[in-house]
Amino acid sequence: xxxVIAIANQxxxxxxxxxxxxxxxxxxxxxxxxxxxxxxxQGNLTSSLGIDNVDELENTLASFMExxxxxNQLDPxxxxxxNEEGVDLMPCNIKLAGMDYMIMNALSRERLLEAFVSQVRxxxxxxxxxxxxxxxxxxxxxxxxxxxxxxxxxxxxxxMTGLQQLLTSIGSTKxxxxxxxxxxxxxxxxxxxxxxxxxxxxxxxxxxxxxxIKVFDVMIPESVRAKECTAFGVSIYxxxxxxxxxxxxxxxxxxxxxxxx
Numbered sequence: 502x503x504x505v506i507a508i509a510n511q512x513x514x515x516x517x518x519x520x521x522x523x524x525x526x527x528x529x530x531x532x533x534x535x536x537x538x539x540x541x542x543q544g545n546l547t548s549s550l551g552i553d554n555v556d557e558l559e560n561t562l563a564s565f566m567e568x569x570x571x572x573n574q575l576d577p578x579x580x581x582x583x584n585e586e587g588v589d590l591m592p593c594n595i596k597l598a599g600m601d602y603m604i605m606n607a608l609s610r611e612r613l614l615e616a617f618v619s620q621v622r623x624x625x626x627x628x629x630x631x632x633x634x635x636x637x638x639x640x641x642x643x644x645x646x647x648x649x650x651x652x653x654x655x656x657x658x659x660x661m662t663g664l665q666q667l668l669t670s671i672g673s674t675k676x677x678x679x680x681x682x683x684x685x686x687x688x689x690x691x692x693x694x695x696x697x698x699x700x701x702x703x704x705x706x707x708x709x710x711x712x713x714i715k716v717f718d719v720m721i722p723e724s725v726r727a728k729e730c731t732a733f734g735v736s737i738y739x740x741x742x743x744x745x746x747x748x749x750x751x752x753x754x755x756x757x758x759x760x761x762x
Contacts, residue, residue, distance in 0.1 A: 503536075503625040505618055506685060506757075507647040510654065511670075512663040513634035516690040517541075519727060519737075520653045520753075521631035522549040523746075526736040527754030529587035533626040536581070538562065539593035540614070540643050541633040547592040550584045551734035556594045562614070563596035566642075569616055570607045577620045586736055589625075591617070597639060604638045611678050614642040636670050644674040649685035651757070654706065656692055656699040661706055668714075685760065686715035688753060691723045715760065719752040 508521040518541070525537045539546035540562060544555040552558070560580045568575055582590045604610045614630075622628060630643045644650065650671055654660045668684075675682040687710060693699055707716050721727075726741040733740055737747045 503622045503628050505622065505628040505647045507630045507632055507643045507650045508653065509632040509640065509650050510652055511634055511636045511667055512660055515653045515655050515660060517653050518545040518549055518631050520688060520690060521546055521629050523737050523750040524754060524757065525588045525629045526586045526738055527750050528627050535588045536621060536625045536628045537588050538591040538628065538630040540630050540639055541593060542595050542598035544594045545731060546631040547590065548734060549731045550590050552582060552592055558592050558594055561596060562591055562593045563600050565617055566600055566613045567603065569613045570603060577617060586739060601638050610638060611641050611645045615646040618646045641674060644671060644682060645678045648681055649683045651685045652687045653690045654687055656689055656702040658702065661702065684714050686717050688717045689720040692720040693723045717753060717756050719749050719756060721749045722746055
């Protein structure tokens with residue numbers, strides 16, 4: 502049975518998609534069978550994994566949820582695309598942006614995604630879910646379906662101040678909906694340790710949370726090459742395989758796999 506990991510932070514711009522895509526591909530490179538689920542209506546994970554014309558896709562997370570609400574028979578394979586770097590993908594697009602209203606009135610509204618995950622999890626070692634930068638009903642669905650959460654943060658004051666709100670939401674979901682949910686760890690992303698300010702923030706973050714929550718040892722450096730990956734639809738391993746970001750994600754993948762054993 503697979504482990505389901507949500508990549509979540511309600512603050513935008515912290516690199517959730519970068520972590521989700523490169524962690525998933527990194528796992529696949531070690532021989533793991535990986536499914537990635539895009540749960541952000543911007544569809545950035547879908548684009549990052551090389552899918553063109555994202556908003557024209559018919560079978561997406563949004564269409565699955567709609568059919569699940571209407572109790573239609575579903576074949577999970579219809580919603581899974583295959584990526585040339587070795588991961589499978591359940592795509593997402595802008596249609597998900599209007600789902601909250603429909604979900605609001607659904608029976609078992611927090612467990613719609615769990616219905617999909619339960620059908621496919623025995624086929625994978627890991628399922629990675631990229632959340633939207635919002636604590637909405639879709640994100641609650643992700644947290645209800647997940648076994649654990651990885652939280653990407655930037656070394657910035659605003660990123661730290663939003664972290665407590667996310668931890669409160671994860672705790673609430675654990676108590677009310679998903680008792681198995683755990684925090685896998687915090688990964689510090691887009692790091693530039695040449696500035697005193699960032700070094701101070703990193704020290705404060707490790708001091709404030711390190712005794713309660715795992716803060717991964719490896720930090721992901723800031724890099725223009727990493728930002729280019731989405732435009733090219735490939736992972737950092739393919740775009741810049743010998744660069745510092747690829748090396749960092751290789752180390753992060755090892756940490757996650759070791760932690761998940």
